[in-house]
Amino acid sequence: MMKTRLLVAVAAVAFATGALAATPTTLKLHKAGTTTPTTTPVGGQALTNLELDPAMTAGEAGSGAGGELGPQPVVNRSIARGHAGSNRMGTARRAKANPQLLGGFDGLDFHDQRYANGGNQFSVEPPDQGLCAGNGFVMESVNDVLAIYDKAGNELVGPVDLNTFYGYPAAINRTTGAYGPSITDPSCYYDAGTQRWFQVVLTLDRVGTTSSLAGTNHLDIAVSQSADPTGAWTIYRLPVQNNGTDGTPDHSCAGGFCLGDYPHIGADAHAIFLTTNEFALFDNGFYGAQIYAISKQALATGAAAPNVALFNGGDPSIPAPAFTVWPAISSGGQYVDTRGGTEYLLSSDAVFYDSGVSNTLWLWSVSNTQAIDSAPAALTLNVSPLTVQTYAVPSSLARQKPGSAPLRDCFALTGCAPTYLGYPNIVYPTPRPMAVNDSRMQQVSYANGKLWGTLDTDVLLADGSHGSGINYFVINPASGGLSANGTLALPDANLTYGAAAVTQSGRGVIAFTVVGPNDHPGAGYAGLDAKLGAGEVHIAAAGAGPWDGFTGIPYLAGDRPRWGDYGAAAADGNTIWTASEYIAQTCTLSQYLTAPRFQCGGTRGALGNWATRISAIGP
Helix, strand or coil, rough: CHHHHHHHHHCCCCCCCCCCCCEEEEEEEEEEEEEECCCCCCCCCCCCCCCCCCCCCCCCCCCCCCCCCCCCCCCCCCEEEEEECCCCCCCCCCCCCCCCCEEEEEEEEEEHHHHCCHHCCCCCCCCCEEEEEEEEEEEEECCEEEEEEEECCCEEEEEEHHHHEEEEEEEEECCCCEEEEEEEEEEEEEECCCCCEEEEEEEEEEECCCEEEEEEEEEEEEECCCCCCCCEEEEEEECCCCCCCCCCCCCCCCCCEEEEEHHHEECCEEEEEEEEEEEEECCCCCCEEEEEEEEHHHHHHCCCEEEEEEEEECCCCCCCCCCEEEEEEEECCCCCHHCCEEEEEEEEEEHHHHEEEEEEEEEEEEHHHHHCCCCCHCEEEEEEEEEEEEEEEECCCCCCCCCHHHHHHHHHHHHHHHHHHCCCCCCCCCCCCECCCCCCCCCEEEEECCCEEEEEEEEECCCCEEEHHHEEEEEECCEEEEEEEEEECCCCCEEEEEEEEEECCEEEEEEEEEEEEEEEEEEEECCCCCECCEECEEEEEECCCCCCCCCCCCHHHHECCCCCCEEEEEEEEEEEEEEECCCEEEEEEHCCCCCCCCCCCCCEEEEECCCCEEEEEEE
16 A cells, blocks of 8 residues: 555655645546436335445445455545554533524435435445535535425425436436446535535446446536526536546556545635545555645536646655545635635544554645636645644444344344345344544634634543544644644543534534434534634434444445444534434334334335434524
């Protein structure tokens, strides 16, 4: 892996304050048509012999507690190896802002995902939460459906399966057996400057209509044609296999194809920024984060071929470990106008060390963004280290509060799993442990002249066991100084997959999942202040029962449970909208097996029960 080279770079380089020598590769975006989000029918068989996408399950090693990278195509890969467990629990002071829960509603869930488009979908876990808000609308995207709501929580459109939204055949046609492209990792952003909605996913092409992956993969970028997301959108495609085909540069990924994994979106006044983690698709190897700057005005006006500038984080001239370099979203059209327009990004590096511990963040900037339309090669990249409070890769899975878990119970009964699910029995402790995130950077916001971000960190709980808390950072990007930096944690529960959003005036909220031996997975939040840090933990929606999904069951998807991958939050005026994964339902094994079987009254699917909670908070 390239992990070794990156570690050497961290230890040996001296940092300059000027622009790096790395020159961006210039590309053109491909316009691929238009779409309008339209609700697809919900239904189909409750369980089939093809619940999981066979191309996406072997060798799974996503974010969380590590695991070796197998040779099969996987999504949300991890390079985490460290398990430190040395970070003490934070005792965050109460912020001067006391956030108020203004309302909330249940968003998309596993049942929506599995049974959208007439059931021509796979069972997918985790949801990978995307959320954006503006102009009176709230849009939610998860694996692999989206929905659009008004501010009262009324569903205007949805669920819409992402294959249909992007103009592809169904993920799996259960009548013909034909496969459509595999879509994952959705994110969205409402840009107040252009009054446009932007949505991005990673799409992996198939060999014809078979399940085999072709190797080519691209980012699908949908841009609304007005401020109304229920109307028409323009679709663009950006190839990211980076092997010299389809106009891509050749990054020499082992096996012949790179993978543009874990895409996320940010923006400044002039450009939309998309970042990916580049792995070898058909082999082992991490090749550095990729930073794409795309003309925002060209996207907003529906231009045929918008300019793209690509900075390769694997370039040996870049003196920083580039993994999950998360671009900042802006609140209410606030942008950095210095140095010809500047976008800031943040990344962490604890995952590169065997100890799993670091006290460094990396502050990235792309400047001269005003040149994206006329001279995209003139954009410049800079990166510098910031010393922060020590953080550590979480070392343990999260314990759950006991409760009804019918999928687990069915696997334990001789007459259930072989009869109804078609798999051998396996017995798990009660309840099964749940995954937390690794220490990669999570959502970054630019507001009130500062950068705001979070990541998961290992903490010691009151009983002496290890758990997960959330490190938060409020940074003055011009000076590199820290306004606030601490750890938000509870003595008896895990906080994981934090996402921070901030109003223009600098009132922030962190959203996260709360889970522990006394808490079913619930949706939580805390206030965030630039001087006093994080406030008290509040519960927006308590979990109704344990997580009871298929990941972590060896017969189905390896030995690692999955949860989250990322949360989301969005500022809209003085309101912050949050979206967190949680468990909204509970049912017994008897109810699970009652017709229509495995759905518990339409609240879950045969292989999963995740849900999402959308909350409006006045910070």
